[in-house]
Amino acid sequence: MDFYYSPRGSGCRTVIMVAKALGLELNKKLVSTLNGDQLKPEFVKLNPQHTIPTLVDNGFSVWESRAIAVYLIEQYGKDDSLFPKDPKKQAVVNQRLYFDMGTLYDSFANYYYPLYRTGKCGSDEDFKKIATSFEYLNTFLEGQDYVAGEHLTVADIAILSSVSTFEIFDFDLSKYPNVDRWYANAKKVAPGWDENWSGLLELKALSFFSPEGTTKHSFVLNMDYYYLPKGSGCRTVLMVAKAIGIELNKKLLNTSKGEHLTPEFLKLNPQHTIPTLVDNGFAVWESRAIAVYLVEKYAKEDSLYPKDPQQRALINQRLYFDLGTLFDSLARYYYPILRTGHPGSSEDWKKVEAAFKFLNIFLEGQDYVAGSHLTVADIAILSTVSTFEIVDFDISKYPNVARWYANAQKVTPGWEENWEGLQQMKQRFEIGKAMAK
Structure with missing residues (x-):
């Protein structure tokens, strides 16, 4: 296993400690981001997002430290203590x-x-x-x-x-x-x-800090789902629930009125974020964590989140990409409109373009973002990309993304509810823009 890293990087150190815990030896390959090693064609071929750490295991390439760490445990761990199967x-x-x-x-x-x-x-x-x-x-x-x-x-x-x-x-x-x-x-x-x-x-x-860098069954469960229809993460969970045929007990949470700050809600989720799911007393938040939990707990089969460690690692990487790169760029550039009526800076816009370029690369010759069929990663990224559509972002500039997006709308259960929520979000953006006039 080739491990491209810098000892200074937080994510790199995470993987090193996990490997140590598993008794694995990594073939460490230093990457100097200051010298632009991560931009060399041979590295970009391994990881088009050109980030470290990156792991290459017998030709299988995966990046994002947490996705790598989970992959190593699931592929090579002698037990599941570090990443439980429950x-x-x-x-x-x-x-x-x-x-x-x-x-x-x-x-x-x-x-x-x-x-x-x-x-x-x-x-x-x-x-x-x-x-x-x-x-x-x-x-x-x-x-x-x-x-x-x-x-x-x-x-x-x-x-x-x-x-x-x-x-x-x-x-x-x-x-x-x-x-x-x-x-x-x-x-x-x-x-x-x-x-x-x-x-x-x-x-x-150092004298400065160097950044490293679908089943058709349906059944009712005792699950309270705290959400807003317009929220991207909230819509992700709604589509996943639809895909596995479960009914959520939806509870609207008005964050503008501070309902997420009440003592009752803080007891469920001290981070006071939505969406939050409470399943028979078990509370979990962060949309991607909820989505994976629902699939693993209630799906009849594992197609949305396969048990194979390599397939799962790829899905995890895409989920982290959605949170840390794609959705992050949306929030930085477009969300200021909701507060001030104006978008973010030109630097923020560049991050939007960079995120779509990466996604376009991931989808080269691919119909789905993380394999040969629909997974939870497609659903999460669909929620984000569809949010870009309502702010009139030109997706056609990225032909692989546009092709994938057109298909994803057709094959993803719950798309209609996602679109309904987006119309609410669109109204919020229009109100924000009106503030600046």
Whole structure:
């Protein structure tokens, strides 16, 4: 297995620790992003998104550290302790992994990455997001020794990599006693900690921070689904539920009235986000984690999220791409319209274009985004791409995406409900634009 990495990268260190926990030897290949190694044709052929870490296992290429980590466990783990097969336990692990990428590590990047470009940290608002992230993590760890269950999992390892990166920038963990307690223990029990710390010292020694870089059955279940029809993630879950033939007990949550901040809802989801699913007392949030949970728990077969580790790793990578690249670009450029009437910056627009270029590459010669048939990744990305349509984004510039999008609308159960929700979202954008006039 060839492992393209930099020892300083948080995601790279996550994979190294997971490999250590599994007793695997990786053929490590250093990639200097400063020298542009990631842009060389031979690397772009392996990973058109040209990110590290990237793993190549006997010709199978996968990137995004959390997708790699789960793949290694499912393919080579002697047991499932690091990534449980039980759908509920696994859903919590998945939620924490998405939390790590989309909330915790994202807050780090927004505040500390500017050091690389400008020599200065981000804004006070960016720092507040760090504090909020740690408050969430502190809540998750109340009365818990591990972040996602009763023993060490891949979620602990990924979050350990992120939290330890905060440490070398002298972030005060003592303000969050549950996190501080967990961190002290995690350093002792996580295999590969020494190599993680060695990479962190390299990072600390730098004078700047270098960014690394469908079944037809139908049955009623006791599941409360807190959502808004216009939300992209909410629509993803609705389509997945339709695809596996289950009925959700839909509960509209008016975030503009603060219903997500009530004590009752915070008890279910301390991160107070939607969508949130409560299945017979088991609460899970983050749309992609919910979608995978529903498929693994209630689908009659595994076509939407196959059990094969390589197929699953590819789907996971696309799900992380949707959250961290495609939907992120949508939110950064278009969501300001809802608040100010104006879109984001020209740099934000470039991120939109870059995201669609990547997706167009992924779909070269492919009818689906992660294999030869419809999966949960197609449904999640369909929800996002369809949101771009209502803001008049020209999808035709990306022929592979346009071809896939036209087909996805036809073959995805629940498309009609997705489109209905989009009309509500479109009205919100029109109101936002009117504010600027």
